[in-house]
Amino acid sequence: MKTEKLLFGLLILAAAIAAAVFFYKQSQDVSKKTMSTAEDTKVGFVYVGPIGDHGWTYQHNAGRLALEKSLGTKIKTSYVESVKEGPDSERVIQQLASSGHKVIFTTSFGFMNPTLKVAKKFPNVKFEHATGYKRDENVGTYSARFYEGRYIAGVIAGKVSKTNKIGYVASFPIPEVVRGINAFLLGARSVNPEMTISVVWVNSWYDPGKEGDAAKALIDQGADIISQHTDSPAPLQVAENRGVKGFGQASDMIKFAPKAQLSAIVNNWDNYYVERTKAAIDGSWKSQDVWYGLKEGMVKMAPYTNMPDDVQALAKKTEDAIRNGELHPFSGPIKDQTGKIVVEAGKVADAGMLLGMNFYVEGVQGSLPK
Amino acid sequence: MSQIFQFFPKFVLEPRLEVSGKWVILSPIIAIILTLFSGVIIFSLLGKDPFLALYTFFVQPLTTMFGITELLVKATPLVLIGVGLAIGFKANVWNIGAEGQFTMGAVFGGGTALLCQHTESILVLPLVLVLGTLGGLFWGAIPAFLKTRFNANEILTSLMLSYVAVLCLSYLVHGPWRDPAGFNFPESQIFSDYAMLPILIENSRLNLGTMFAILVVLVAWILMTRTIIGFQLRVVGLAPTAAQYAGFKQSGLIWLSFLISGGLAGLAGIAEVSGTIGQLLPSVSPGYGFTAIIVAFLGRLHPVGVLFAGLIMALSYIGGENAQIEIGLPAAVTGLFQGILLFFLLACDVLVRYRLSHRSVLASERRE
């Protein structure tokens, strides 16, 4: 008997809570409708990593915060973090679109096809996909010319290095990463033709321990400059510890390596997010393919530190030259590893070659998987 | 000293003679009440409207057709893998490498789809599905072989092989299987329509894969309760020594468990790529193989239980995404909350198998 009563009580309790949750929502809906104004534009962000990764996603989230700060009450932003590339992303993008978001930024290459699929179903929503190459009426793409920063880093490395060897901690063999490696070495060889690069792939965007270990391995093999195309400051910390130099990635990491960081290639999405959201609000938004660099401020260099004045001056000069278009990092003659000329003297690499880059330039150790 | 860790010294848990039907229904209800209460506390502490948060988590996904179809899409791989794992776990075979078998299903099936990219035949899809299933089966067969032939513990081998499988897929998609028109980005071509599972409801992602999952639940149910193999599996799990006396060959059951769970994980993998994703990506699973282990146990290793557990688990993921969108709850909190939900579900499960008795009552019963 006792248990019967207990059960009965529990069921009543469950029903009560369920009813509370349900009806509460109903009343909320009414008040919400009266509260929200027509000017509110909802902007959605889809992140591939956690906002606490201190790398790629962290910077995109910084862009979202800058957007909120700049447009204030005119907009409302929301985000979903750690969305895996694969089956989950399409649902998240569609959920954002169907819950009234007018602009949606999908911030990883793997979200390309899901973004396009959802965009077809929501012609009135503007989609912005980072680092992809497929567009549509309501899908624009944007990416940053990080290789410009890498080239400057290379120039600095070529001047600072004593062993003539650069250690490069890389994530996955995709064109973006390969382009970075090549730009780095081209920069280094422009001031010191003896420079070489050793690349270690950690097969992860994100594993601080392993990134650090890779940096140690490279230093042990004689590299005295460390650069990385992974997300954490770990390789730079190792450089600091071992007394060699390195570069920050995605954000200024000087706090992690006050004596070792020469500069950092900073991803800066702030202006772009503000600009595109404004365009969506005033109706001027059009699908476009944006590849911004130093000139537009999507790529920024952290202060040049821990180097002699003349190197600093050279770095600034290079940065200015790239910014005002006098210098293109991929200017010919460029030879690939086999010694074949891939970009002739007097020419620069075309957009297709840059986008799908799948070869190492002369001087990179190892080979790319074909 | 011995009393320290008995928090309720006046009560003991008495095993029930049989599973209590009443409590099978009631224990999840109690768990959910407890979860709701802790939800109210957590969300209030974080300065969020607790009722709105709970609504977004548990009710909102079910209020739209889109939400319901997505729930089924998300639950499908969990149920498919979970059922297979449950069969193995019943027999005390510890396959924790379903993630790898899932991935290999995607590799073999997806590879077939890429090979048949220009073949316009209705036979492509069955071929893709069969090869996908075989891929998972093959990857599951390795730990089974190493266990039966070399006595190598399957927990380690199956887990390690998962990493290997994921790296294999990564290699293929970053290298030989790249879309030739894709600027060397790590994605395969999009499969032709002949290799895609048919969509069940227009404008949704709900595909035939979900039907497979339901079918598998039914077949597994019959297998476990009505056939001699099911009986053997259960006996081996409950009483290995007795099983040996009864002449059941343990190695046979290890093979069987791994082939079933590997094959089903492979089927789940290929159903995911040819039903939901439509191409091969560097990573095709957001950890389904590991989540399915929870699903299997949450479902009490019973195929129908696994079905419900898969749905609950899927709901908690989708609810978590919605909570991020609607009320700005960080993913960290949704994870925390999901963990708490699972804790309560698992702890309340004890009431199905045990009865809470007052010690003094018990003592007086004994005397009688």
Added chain:
Amino acid sequence: MDALPVVLTIITASTPLLLAATGELVTEKAGVLNLGVEGMMLVGAIAAFATAVSTGSGLLAILVGAFSGVAVAAIFAILTLTFLANQVATGLALTIFGVGLSALIGSSFVGISLEPLPQLNVEFLSTIPILGELLFGHDVLVYLSFIMILLAGYFLSKTRPGLILRAVGESHDSAHALGYSVLTVRYLAVLFGGFMSGLAGSYLSLVYTPLWAENMTAGRGWIALALVVFGTWRAGRIAFGAYLFGAITILQLHVQGWGINIASQFMTMLPYIATVVVLVLISQDRTKIKMNAPQSIGKAFRPAK
């Protein structure tokens, strides 16, 4: 190439694995399977990091990290030992919980840098060439990892409490019949597992890579779990496994650095494949393994009174 720095790198890479595996060894020997190592490590990592940042004390940070692991392990213990919840599922849920909890606490610690721990260097000894640096150039936790695995091995095989713990893991019913408190032993074993996982986490966020980032364990908890199985529940073999895994992980990075013509994915696979191969080689002796494997692992114990 100089071999010494390579060895030092291997030691750092292996230490977190060894620390966590030592804890799990004791837990499993008592008959409890806790798959939540990853979650406990993460909570330990953020707790230690937060303490180090706010107090500046390395020692305090290590303690807080370790005891945070204990606290999370206590949740597991209550659920599985008192409420008899399924151990495998609860362990996995603990990982989900730990990832979330650590990320929540850690959200205000992203992007903060930390000075490495003051190393426990014996100054004049570490100046002895090669041997000095190899033996005395490490931090507290590296020595602790060696001491703990030795102690755990000694405890389990040579002491009476260790014998009781093994008896509990072997057959809880017999142990109970002999008058031992199965519950107490298992609680302590699980909490010890949490302690060691917390230490392993502290090592990651204080020494290995002195920073906090979400999910920074990156699967090391799973490897630690696998190593206990690899070591067939024997301390010596677990230490061997941790160093084998660490060594191959590091060496493949070196091989890549030399510029080898093999896709990096295959190089990254090596430590996983190597552990499988070595396990196959050392598993031939069936009876011996059966002797070491705790027979009642993963099974719930309900004291029949």
